[in-house]
Amino acid sequence: MTASAFPTGTGATSAGGPAGTPAQAANILVVEDEPAIATAIAQRLSAEGWRVEVARDGLSGVEAATRLRPDVIVLDVMLPGIDGLEVTRRIQAEQPVPILMLTARDDETDMLIGLGVGADDYMTKPFSMRELVARVKALLRRVDRAAQAATSTPTDPPMVVGDVVIDRAQRRVHRAGEEVHLTPTEFELLVMLASSPKTVLTRERLLAEVWDWADASGTRTVDSHIKALRRKLGPDLIRTVHGVGYAFEPPVA
Template sequence: MKKILIAEDDELIAALERDYLEAAEFEVVIASDGFEGMRLATEEEYALILLDVMLPGPSGFDICREVRRNKNTPIIMVTARKEDVDKIRGLGLGADDYIIKPFSPSEMVARVRAHIRIHERLLSEAREPVKTQVIEVGGLKIDTLSHRVFVNGSEVALTNKEYELLCFLASNPNIVFSKDALFDRIWGMDACGDTSTVTVHINRIREKIEEDTANPRYIETVWGAGYRFTIL
């Protein structure tokens, strides 16, 4: 049985999330504050983490940042605020998705299942005994079998979505993709969000693989059109 961590200080919301997830045959662990959420999220293993933004003690942003130091566990942020800056900040820290309160419990379960399925597919692809495919451009190396990325010989840690986005662009070099096309391809047409999600992830990828983010070598912005992975 897959185990889900819920970090939520509102007992009613936590109970609602737990009931629907348990009905969907998930095992659920609840942390009622940021301190317990931080401990459980970093010390234990979960199929997915549902992370409220506003928690007593460390915030959901703090926990997300810490988890992403060592783990690729899918993270869905839950927020009561509709401001784009909160959504962009969560995605920028490595969250895979966000849900705005009040939300549909059925939609919440559907998103949990979808992100777990994506994560498992990526892990499965990394284990498949097929010939290793390596994309190597300049100092950048993407090993699509092991799901690892290296820059000048040093490994860099990417979230699932960052890796998918980079791998897709690098597998289709010198082709311009609009933000809409990239969002549909990586997040899916039914995903909640907008094209600002693509921009956030592109910027985070650049921070990790580019020597000069102001003059990127690999992922080029084509103004008014989108992005392309450049091979000279």
């Protein structure tokens, strides 16, 4: 059947999926003020069978996220009204959702700020639609894994490595008794590193296991997420092995 379009709010338009879309198709919110880019993204994502709504400015994006409860948000940084960073803060404060941030500036500082306020991934304009779809699919797989973990009966006790406690069932992290709020991607990255303490994991392996990427084109993404983790957990937990990858090495008490 044809996926029905969501009702639209101020500044928003909607795009339904093609015939044959499953009833439980993912809901994607695109927040982009450039009409040509917004239309191209919406059409490409709709062709995957996902239900897509487009908001044209920051305030409309926040309103649409509250109303739709989307599975993934594709969000431009430069928006009229309030920018994508503030949109991310407001959305994540209400209910965490995976956010793929789009930026026109290839500046790592901007990318780290985006990750710091709650984005899970980022892409620099111009980008290929094929890669955009791949990134969204990876985020949806993580959403599915998190949902399965939330509904399953926990059998594993929390991981305790040094003064870091990782509760995989509740997806919560504490260090030295203080809770640390991580994005879904940061959480999965930390779990993978902490599961093999003192073991050097390559960027390529981290990409494959955490991001579901089959190639090494996103190693810079790994580096940026590691920096975001260090900002939240402290610089002493993750060791860089130059040219190879990273190792989780909590300090000895």
